[in-house]
Amino acid sequence: MGSQPLVATIVVIFSTVDGVLQVLLVHRSSQPEQEKWALPGGRWGGSESLDEAASRKLVEETGARGVYLEQLFTTSGLDPSREATVAVAYFALVDAARVRLRREEAWLPKWHRVDELPPLAFDNNLVIEQAVARVGAKLEYTNIAYGLLPEQFTLRELQTTYEAILRQPLDRRNFRKRMLSTGLIAPTAERRHEGAHRPALLYRFTAREPVFL
Amino acid sequence: MGSQPLVATIVVIFSTVDGVLQVLLVHRSSQPEQEKWALPGGRWGGSESLDEAASRKLVEETGARGVYLEQLFTTSGLDPSREATVAVAYFALVDAARVRLRREEAWLPKWHRVDELPPLAFDNNLVIEQAVARVGAKLEYTNIAYGLLPEQFTLRELQTTYEAILRQPLDRRNFRKRMLSTGLIAPTAERRHEGAHRPALLYRFTAREPVFL
DNA sequence: CCAAAAGTGTTTGATTTACACCCATGA
C-alpha cells in the first residue's frame, strides 16, 4: 500500500538575461536521475508552510527576497522509483543582476535558456512549460514583472522583458501606451545616458507587491 | 521535527439549482472540527495519482463521471491539531439532476448555497471562495459549463447557469450571440414545450471534454 | 553632422455594450 508520502517543494525560478528567458537549474549528482539537470527543490517537513518552504528555497538559491512567488500546481508520482511522492511546484521571477548563486554546492546552480532545455530529471520540462504559460498570461493583467527588473528601468528594458516571456515582438508605441495607462508603472525624475543617442527616461513600478488589474 | 506528512485531497463540488450556485458539503461527526460542515475529501495513500484520488472521491460522493475536474491549489497547516498536513484541493462541476448523493453515510452530504455558507471546518470557506473565482474566470473562455448541464438545454438555462456563477445578470441577446459565435454550443433539432409560450430550441455542447478558446 | 535609440498620435478595424420589438404557443 505504500509508505508514508514524501512531500517536496520545487521552484521554477525565472530571470531574463540579454532578452532571453532563463530558468535556474541544478545538476543532480546523486540518484535518482543522476547527472541530469533539475529544478531546485527539497523535502518538506511540516515545520513551516509550503509557501514558506518555497520562499526559503528561493532565498537559498538566489538570495532574492520580495520577488513574485506563486504556487503553480501539485503533481504526484514524479519519482517512479518511490511510491507516494508529491511535488508542490512554485514559480518565481527574479532579477538576475541581483542574484548571487550558491557556488559552494556540488550541484552548480546555473541559468538555462528556456528555449534550449535538455531533457530534465523527473517531468521538470513539463513543469517549466506550464510555468512559462502562466507567467505569460499574468503579465497581461498584473504587475508581476516587477520581480524581474531593478528598481528603475527604461521602457525599452521593460518591453524586452515582456518580449522574452511572450516570445513575440511588441509594438513600441502601443506597449508604452498600454503600460502607462495601467498605472502599474510611473516615470521617475531620472534619465539614463547610455551611448550616442537620446537618454531614456527611467520608470519604476508604482507598487512592488502583486497588483491585479 | 514533526511526523511524516499527511496528504489529503478535498473536492469543491459545484452545482446550480434554481439559478443558485451550490456546493456539496458533508457533516463532520468526529474530531477534529466535529459538528461542522466541511468539503468532502480523504487521505491520499499514493496508490493512485492525486487526480485519480480526487476523481474517485467525486464519483463516490455524486456518481458523476465525465464532468469537469481541475486542481485548484495545495495548502498546508489546515488542521492545526496535527503538524505536517497538506491538502490538495480540486473543484468539479456537476449536474445536480444526475447526482445521487450517498444516503447511508453518517455525514449526510448536502447541497449548500454558496452565498449563505456557515463557518466551515478548517479553512474551507476560503477554498470555496477561490474555487468560485476560478470557475467564473474560466467560464469566459472555456466550455467547462458542460458539466453543470444535461445533454440538451435551452439557452435560457445556460444563461441562468452563467449568472448563478458570475453573480450578475447578463444581457440575453448578447449572451446568445457570444455563446453561438464561440462554436462551443450548437442547436439541436429539438424544441422544448414548457407552458403557454413559444417553445425553446434545445442546444448541446459541441464537445463534452474541456475546450479552451 | 552623423549614427543610434528615445519619444510621440492618428487612423482603422474589431469587439463590446446597450437597447426594444415581434413570434409562437397553451390556456
Next chain:
DNA sequence: TCATGGGTGTAAATCAAACACTTTTGG
C-alpha cells in the same frame, strides 16, 4: 385573445492594431 417567455438586429462606444517621423545625445 391574452399572457408568457423565446427569438432577433442595429447603433454607439470602446478597445486593439497598424504604422513613420522628429528629438536628443555622444562621438
